[in-house]
Amino acid sequence: MNPFTFVACRDVPAALQLAGEGTRFIAGGTNLIDLMKVRVMRPTRLVDINGLRLDAIERTADGGLRLGALARNAATAWHPLVREHYPLLASAILSGATAQIRNMASNGGNLLQHTRCCYFYDTAAPCNKREPGSGCSAIGGLARQHAILGASEHCIATHPSDMCVALAALGATVHVQSPRGERSIAFADFHRLPGDRPDVDTTLADDELIVALTLPAADEFRxxxxxxxxxxxxxxxxxxxxxxxxxxxxxxxxxxxxxxxxxxxxxxxxxxxxxxxxxxxxxxxxxxxxxxxxxxxxxxxxxxxxxxxxxxxxxxxxxxxxxxxxxxxxxxxxxxxxxx
Known part of the structure; x- marks a missing residue:
């Protein structure tokens, strides 16, 4: 693991002041720390955002639901409002990982997990997602877990999240903040297909922080x-x-x-x-x-x-x-x- 500085923040403006290239926000760290251990990710600074009080789960004025980015996956799946109005989401979350990981993983972090492609984790193997231009070892190789849709000649990796599949079906919106202000991203536009830049997973900028997800009212589907x-x-x-x-x-x-x-x-x-x-x-x-x-x-x-x-x-x-x-x-x- 590479050397890095660690800073804990208590409010969103303070965290955003530290955002930028080389910095990674950390909440549960269930994917980030694993990637740091194998030197796939090498941030120079970690900003602990667990003190930002972004963990509320509450109804919205239009009958939908707002999920705080720092609410843990387990707390979200067990929340009465999620269970009653969005059982699809609760089931998807409970299908993922283990109870211990769901207790740590945050809603915002779930959106940002990286592929579990074995070549991405193996720093000895060429991987365009890890090192653009180096090649894709999965193409023509071991690809049982890999994409059948939306792949490119540069990458055939898949997104691993269960929660995100339900969020896509439910038409969620991702809310982010940066030093430039706030913006909302339709869930369909948040994650990218690989194209010729498989190293870029999402449309989130380096200085943006996910603060919440919202779900439209969906009682007709429950x-x-x-x-x-x-x-x-x-x-x-x-x-x-x-x-x-x-x-x-x-x-x-x-x-x-x-x-x-x-x-x-x-x-x-x-x-x-x-x-x-x-x-x-x-x-x-x-x-x-x-x-x-x-x-x-x-x-x-x-x-x-x-x-x-x-x-x-x-x-x-x-x-x-x-x-x-x-x-x-x-x-x-x-x-x-x-x-x-």
Missing amino acids: AHSVYLKLRERLSYAFALVSVAAALDLDGNTIRAARLALGSVAHKPWRDPAAEALLVGQPATDASFARAADALLQGAVPQGAGEGSNAFKIPLARRAIVRALALATAGTVTNHPEDAP
């Missing part, structure tokens, strides 16, 4: 939602494919739908055009399959030989159909208090 995560083992593991699905039903007819995929691209993958195909249609496997085909349009396998992830395309298609079928039957959660 009775028919599910977060489905497919992984190689049930214990602490990242997804091969995950699906956040929510439906608004009138009998067996779909009035509205939300659908997002995780672990298939450099960012949570959502296409409103695929959701629109479900509107006015019966809640049947045939309708779900059409939406799945639309959402996966352009999917391309990566890797070579036994390392290929070609299996993720049919796996994702089946997962979408199953998630929508489960949501039709009624909300499915993995919350301990909802267990029979």
